[in-house]
Amino acid sequence: MKIILDGMGGDHAPQEIVKGAVEAAAEISDEIIIVGEPEAIKHELKKNKYKGQQISVVPAHDVITMHDSPVRAIRRKTDSSMVVGLNMLKDGEGDMFVSAGNTGALVVGARLILGRIRGIDRPALASIYPDMTGGEPGMLVDAGASSESKARNLLEYALMGSTYVEKVWGRENPRVGLVNLGAEESKGTSVTKDAYQMLANSHMNFVGNIEGRDVPKGACDVIVCDGFTGNVILKLTEGVSLSIFKLVKNSLMESLKSKIGGLLVKSNLTALKEEFDYEEYGGAPVLGVNRPVIKMHGSSNSKAVKSAILRGLPYARENVVEIIKQEMLDVEEYIEEEEE
């Protein structure tokens, strides 16, 4: 496999990106092609004492920043590391593209440059979601690629997420849940009610509606919702978690006045917070496009970059795109019946 890595995307590029690539290369035999400003990347490779042949550099002299408007950036910044990398993937010069750059631009770029899988109406962005009861994390789809979704889009998200979790994470028969405002199948909007029926009639392991309070409790492996709700869920989870950590810390520090008590509390909370970082768990896939694309968090350090590469490899190796393509052919007929 040849992994194409966006050398310039993210808060800590190119330093942490290149360092992560070097660390990943030590554990696999696959090639890594870093796209970006050649001088800067070569400088970082040297800093990391890398002298091998496994990592190569492809020049791109522009960068898409967090402030760029996605569509405009993809169309105009043709010499950016992201656009060059996606074009290489499209042209078969690599098997997977990994980037910590502008999320909106990556989703738009993947759709415009690589194209949608036949039968997929809307590609989606997935996100890893913690199980706060201590179990393995789940995957939330859509994390915000589209703000509005029809019932068939929710079915597509379920199907793509389920396939990814099974093939890439190696979890058998993943439980698929639909985010809704009540557990009963009669609850929700016209869109979630229709999606419920489609999911119940599919071959997937559909466990039904999932209410907000069960989302953080590992109620399912694939959390399906529209991108607006997905965005609110992810950001609210972050906001509430951090606020509560802060409250607990302040409250305990105040009463455990001794320094030893304070330090103990602090180290415990830090350890807990790290559990939510999921650096270990790799990046999140863009799903529904014709080639494998992995999004890393913008603030990824070398450990996260290494993990995104290693954990993302099965997306390309197991040919997940082809499996989704086949599954879409199977369900296409069914969706058309439902929509009539």
Next chain:
Amino acid sequence: MKIILDGMGGDHAPQEIVKGAVEAAAEISDEIIIVGEPEAIKHELKKNKYKGQQISVVPAHDVITMHDSPVRAIRRKTDSSMVVGLNMLKDGEGDMFVSAGNTGALVVGARLILGRIRGIDRPALASIYPDMTGGEPGMLVDAGASSESKARNLLEYALMGSTYVEKVWGRENPRVGLVNLGAEESKGTSVTKDAYQMLANSHMNFVGNIEGRDVPKGACDVIVCDGFTGNVILKLTEGVSLSIFKLVKNSLMESLKSKIGGLLVKSNLTALKEEFDYEEYGGAPVLGVNRPVIKMHGSSNSKAVKSAILRGLPYARENVVEIIKQEMLDVEEYIEEEEE
């Protein structure tokens, strides 16, 4: 003022309801009419050693339970405490109805029996939402009365919430925020984009879009969203908060092995959890119907019942329904222009 109290709704009815009424009566001169099974209510009044004239009982021999389907229950259970109470309110035999019963039935009953305020397309259920940075809580509208909303509904929610927070909570010029997936005004669904423009052009103190991560940080006084999103926000906040409390507790208890440390942690966390209960803050209003209705939490104890009565009184006293009615006349013309 005459307060009509649903004596049979809620998990701890009639015991905690009657006890709360007796406690409230001690602090106000307003009449309280408890509707429900007369023997049971009189028994509770006796248990609480109540012998005054301020509290009276109106018989109703049926109860709407949590398992009843809302529309069906309101139509068929005509002798239930909820339906009898709402009819009394409609007929002017009281000034406000307070209930801890089935939320869906209360919203439907308020709409069917009392009618919508002229100009209000969809009544809404409000909910108190904590400020986890330690400030005063906000009000979230809609908490789930409707699952789908048009832009004009979001404007109505904002207007009703803003009026309530100002007149009932006494907070001047309340900050109104629109839940969205990004802070920029160009972000969101077609509905939130249109609502943004309507809110920006209104006379309200609109502070713009609020992202999920800012919702728990007291970013605004009135949190506006559709009922689906509102339901997810409330339940997810509960789920994440409780999960994190549990994680922190387990993690700290493990290392602070001494009994004293453990107890200290436990008492601190209990105190913090209580901060989120908002028993002190009273019930949540049903907004947009022709008379004042207050919903209490299903598990309300006497303290919560007392607080809902005392804190809810200005909803009737300040004639908030009339103020909303007047404001709707002002904005009606504007909404029609926007919708053309």
